[in-house]
Structures are given as C-alpha cells and as structure tokens.
Amino acid sequence: TVPRSKGLRDAEHQRASRIPSQFSQEERVAMKESLKGAIQIPTVSFNPGEFNTTALAEFGEYMHKVFPTVFRTSFIQHEVVGEYSHLFTVQGSDPSLQPYMLLAHIDVVPAPDQGWEVPPFSGLERDGFIYGRGTLDNKNSVMAILQALELLLIRNYIPRRSFFIALGHDEEIVAPGSISAGVRGTWGSEDLSPPPGKGCPARLHVDEGSFILDGFIPSLKKPFAMVSVSEKGSLDLMMEVNMTPGHSSAPPKETSIGILAAAVSRLEQTPMPNMFGSGPLKMTLQQLANEFSFPANVIFNNLWLFWPLVSRLMERDDITNALVRTTTAVTMFNAGIKVNVIPPVAQATVNFRIHPAQTVQEVLKLAKDIVVDDRVQFHVLEAFEPLPVSPFDDQALGYQLIRQTIQSVFPEINIVAPGICIAQTDSRHYTNLTTGIYRFNPLYLQPQDFSGIHGINERISVQAFETQVKFLFEFIQNADTEQRPVSHLHEL
Ligand SMILES: CCCCCCCC/C=C\CCCCCCCC(=O)N[C@@H](CCC(N)=O)C(=O)O
Numbered sequence: 391t392v393p394r395s396k397g398l399r400d401a402e403h404q405r406a407s408r409i410p411s412q413f414s415q416e417e418r419v420a421m422k423e424s425l426k427g428a429i430q431i432p433t434v435s436f437n438p439g440e441f442n443t444t445a446l447a448e449f450g451e452y453m454h455k456v457f458p459t460v461f462r463t464s465f466i467q468h469e470v471v472g473e474y475s476h477l478f479t480v481q482g483s484d485p486s487l488q489p490y491m492l493l494a495h496i497d498v499v500p501a502p503d504q505g506w507e508v509p510p511f512s513g514l515e516r517d518g519f520i521y522g523r524g525t526l527d528n529k530n531s532v533m534a535i536l537q538a539l540e541l542l543l544i545r546n547y548i549p550r551r552s553f554f555i556a557l558g559h560d561e562e563i564v565a566p567g568s569i570s571a572g573v574r575g576t577w578g579s580e581d582l583s584p585p586p587g588k589g590c591p592a593r594l595h596v597d598e599g600s601f602i603l604d605g606f607i608p609s610l611k612k613p614f615a616m617v618s619v620s621e622k623g624s625l626d627l628m629m630e631v632n633m634t635p636g637h638s639s640a641p642p643k644e645t646s647i648g649i650l651a652a653a654v655s656r657l658e659q660t661p662m663p664n665m666f667g668s669g670p671l672k673m674t675l676q677q678l679a680n681e682f683s684f685p686a687n688v689i690f691n692n693l694w695l696f697w698p699l700v701s702r703l704m705e706r707d708d709i710t711n712a713l714v715r716t717t718t719a720v721t722m723f724n725a726g727i728k729v730n731v732i733p734p735v736a737q738a739t740v741n742f743r744i745h746p747a748q749t750v751q752e753v754l755k756l757a758k759d760i761v762v763d764d765r766v767q768f769h770v771l772e773a774f775e776p777l778p779v780s781p782f783d784d785q786a787l788g789y790q791l792i793r794q795t796i797q798s799v800f801p802e803i804n805i806v807a808p809g810i811c812i813a814q815t816d817s818r819h820y821t822n823l824t825t826g827i828y829r830f831n832p833l834y835l836q837p838q839d840f841s842g843i844h845g846i847n848e849r850i851s852v853q854a855f856e857t858q859v860k861f862l863f864e865f866i867q868n869a870d871t872e873q874r875p876v877s878h879l880h881e882l
C-alpha cells in the first residue's frame with residue numbers, strides 16, 4: 391500500500407481527534423463568573439517591588455479553585471516563579487514537536503474609583519459587559535487561557551505539542567519581569583537551554599498586544615485582525631533641575647519649576663520626526679489597501695506617491711500617530727516643598743515609545759537637542775530598543791497558526807495583517823528564545839475601548855470573553871499540527 395503522506399495523515403488525525411469548541415450553558419455561565427471573580431481580586435502593581443502581595447497570593451489560590459483539572463492533571467507541571475508568577479508546563483505526547491508559549495499577566499495598573507460607572511474591582515456585569523480593571527489588560531487572557539485548557543482537559547484532551555503558560559505578576563512594572571527571569575531560572579541561565587528532560591524552550595510566543603481592530607482608520611469600514619509582529623521600544627527619562635532654595639519673597643527670575651516646565655513644554659510642542667514608511671505599518675496598510683473604499687483604496691495602493699498625505703493624516707489621531715513616530719508623554723511632575731519656599735528641585739518624567747526606525751540613543755539626543763538647557767539634568771530610568779520583526783510569511787508556522795485560528799473563529803474577518811504594538815509587553819524578555827513572537831488578543835477593539843486600557847470603565851463583553859476562550863480552545867488544538875520547521879520554514 392502506498393503510505394499516506396504525512397500531511398494527509400496529519401490532517402486526518404487533526405479531524406479525527408478534534409474536540410468541537412461548543413460549551414454548555416452551564417460552562418458559559420461558569421466562565422464569565424470565573425472572570426468576574428478574577429477581576430474582584432485587586433492584583434495591582436504600583437512600582438518596582440510595590441505590589442498588592444495579598445491579592446497576588448489570593449489570585450494563586452483562586453486559580454486552583456476555578457481550574458481544578460488543570461492543577462491535578464499528571465502531564466501538567468505548575469511552578470510558582472518569583473513568589474507570585476505562574477509557569478505551567480503542559481507536556482505533549484510528541485516530544486519531537488517544538489513547544490510554544492502562551493503569555494499573559496495577572497497584575498493590573500491602579501484604578502482610582504473616580505470616573506468609573508461601577509467600582510473598578512467589582513467585576514459587575516451591565517448590559518452584557520463585565521466591567522473592571524484587567525478585563526482587557528490582561529486578566530481576560532489569563533482566565534481565557536486557563537479556561538480553555540480546563541475545558542479541553544475535561545473533554546479528555548491530550549496535547550501532542552507541548553506548551554507553556556507563563557502568567558506574570560509584574561508586567562505593568564517596567565522592570566526585568568519575574569516570569570521571564572523565572573523561565574530562565576527554570577530552563578537554565580543565559581542560553582535558556584533547558585536542563586535534560588525539560589523539553590526545548592518555547593519557539594513561539596503569543597501575548598497581549600493587538601486585537602481585531604474596528605474603526606481605527608477612517609474610510610476603513612471593515613474590522614481587521616492585526617497580529618503585532620514587533621513592538622515599539624521605550625525610554626523612561628527623568629529630567630531634573632536643582633537650584634538653591636530660598637525665601638519666596640525675593641525669587642530668582644526663574645525657579646527650578648519654571649525652568650523644567652519650559653523644558654517639558656518644548657518637548658511636548660516638538661514632536662519626534664514622522665517615520666512613516668519605515669517599520670511594519672506600511673505592510674499593514676498595503677495588506678488593507680483593497681479593503682478601503684474609493685478613493686482611499688487608490689491612495690493606499692500607491693503609497694509610493696501618496697505617503698506624505700497618508701503620514702500627515704495618521705498624525706491627526708493619537709493612536710495612529712503612535713504608529714508613525716516616537717511618542718512623547720510627560721507623565722510625572724514633582725516639585726516644591728512649601729508655598730513660601732523657592733523649590734530646591736523639580737523633577738519630570740517623560741515616557742517615550744520608540745518607533746522601530748529609531749534607537750534609544752537617537753531619541754535621547756533628539757530630546758537633549760529640543761530641551762537645549764544645561765540646567766536640566768537627564769537621567770535614564772529604563773530603556774529598551776524596539777523589538778525585531780517576527781516572521782509572518784507563509785512559512786512562519788507560528789503566525790500561520792494564529793491566522794488559521796482567527797479565520798476559523800472569526801470567519802467574518804477577511805484580513806489578517808502584521809502590525810506593531812504601540813505599547814510594550816513581557817514578550818520582549820523572550821527575544822533570545824525565539825524569533826516567533828506574536829501579540830494578539832482575539833477580541834474586537836474599538837477606539838473607545840482602547841481608552842479603557844489603563845483608563846476608566848475598562849470592560850469586555852461576555853460574548854467577547856467567551857469567544858476568546860473559544861479561540862484558545864481552537865488554537866491549542868491547531869498547534870497540534872505535525873508540521874515541523876524545516877530549512878525554509880521558520881522555527882515556531
Ligand atoms: C493601522 C491600524 C491601527 C492600529 C491601532 C492600534 C490600536 C492599539 C492596539 C493595541 C495596543 C496594545 C495595548 C494592550 C497592551 C498593553 C500592554 C501594557 O500595558 N504594557 C505596559 C507595560 C510595559 C512593560 N511591561 O514594560 C506598557 O506598555 O506600559
């Protein structure tokens with residue numbers, strides 16, 4: 391008999407053992423209640439080393455409670471890393487298949503009650519939405535990943551391809567990241583080659599960092615899925631002015647506050663150069679070109695001619711502006727000790743998000759050239775370069791797995807395009823592990839929803855969360871493909 395081709399056997403195997411992503415009403419109610427419970431635990435991270443450790447510990451116990459099958463399955467190893475991060479190793483039946491990693495984070499940014507329609511840690515459901523800090527960034531992913539795995543295990547699923555689930559507790563802190571440090575600790579130090587029996591380090595990461603984008607570009611009526619294949623760099627710059635304090639009844643021409651305020655104002659009034667045309671954005675727009683209505687479709691199909699117009703139009707909106715340049719955000723200003731004392735010191739912190747066409751050093755020099763005042767001292771608090779672009783061609787197995795799952799779970803979406811994450815994610819800590827780092831949250835995002843991320847009234851629809859669980863339920867099974875990276879195939 392003629393042996394079946396591996397591909398055919400693989401497809402047949404996939405179909406034969408496929409578990410349909412259909413959930414009972416009881417399971418659907420349980421999953422949304424589990425998310426609500428997660429939101430109610432205030433796992434806030436404030437500054438390096440400043441976390442709500444009580445809440446983080448409570449969250450660890452909560453996961454055991456709502457996902458019992460995950461924790462009692464023999465081929466799943468659970469490790470606590472850095473006291474409050476969690477690393478799950480799900481051992482597949484075919485150790486020859488390179489594993490992948492699903493990333494999410496447990497911690498959330500603070501959320502003062504002010505402006506919220508419901509208390510930010512209530513997890514209340516209103517009009518089909520679950521409200522709360524972390525519903526989009528990023529407890530939805532934490533809970534969806536574990537929920538999908540729990541539902542698969544209940545249905546006697548055994549993965550063929552191993553995978554890791556890394557749930558960090560300090561993603562919102564701009565710092566080395568405990569879970570990635572913990573992964574290094576688990577798998578070995580620098581080269582991240584694991585000790586024997588630990589399996590290969592992951593070759594594909596899926597993390598937060600993009601969505602199915604709906605309504606972000608005028609004249610693009612249809613939503614499209616943008617998979618972030620890179621992310622911007624970041625520079626946290628503290629500027630400081632020191633002066634001799636004194637009695638405010640005889641003030642100098644300029645105080646430290648006045649000098650620094652003028653410097654900060656110059657930075658705000660002098661945007662960094664528009665870098666449109668370099669980086670993933672142009673690829674994103676070229677893939678979208680035919681989705682635009684006339685005359686936009688002509689413009690986006692001829693960016694060689696119309697790029698000056700497009701780059702100017704993208705500057706008008708804060709979010710698309712973030713795609714074409716390094717952004718400058720003055721986020722902190724501290725000065726003054728008393729109303730009748732000349733302030734001895736003024737400090738301001740500026741958060742730059744660096745466009746992939748620039749480097750930390752270039753931005754630092756540009757900032758100094760804009761400030762042009764030797765009385766202003768520059769202190770770099772934290773900085774990292776824009777990330778490399780992950781492969782997204784037809785041979786990039788990781789990207790294609792995501793695309794395949796998007797098309798099966800969101801059949802109405804006919805464009806999946808590579809893009810760049812305008813924010814940062816923990817995935818940057820894994821660049822020495824793999825080139826296959828992708829950022830995608832399988833849910834629709836509209837501009838008004840984006841304002842909830844780190845803002846007020848962050849919320850996710852019950853339907854969107856259920857679909858996110860479905861996506862992961864499908865993705866984990868899709869990853870069981872036997873396809874292996876061969877010479878012309880990128881590693882996972
Ligand atoms: C051409 C199409 C238009 C594209 C519009 C993009 C819309 C925005 C989409 C996604 C943005 C991602 C936001 C979610 C991820 C945020 C992750 C986060 O908050 N990270 C923090 C932590 C930083 C760190 N760990 O160092 C941050 O970025 O500050």
Ligand SMILES: [Zn+2]
Nearest residue numbers: 527528561598
């Ligand atoms: Zn996040």
Ligand SMILES: [Zn+2]
Nearest residue numbers: 499527562844
């Ligand atoms: Zn965040």
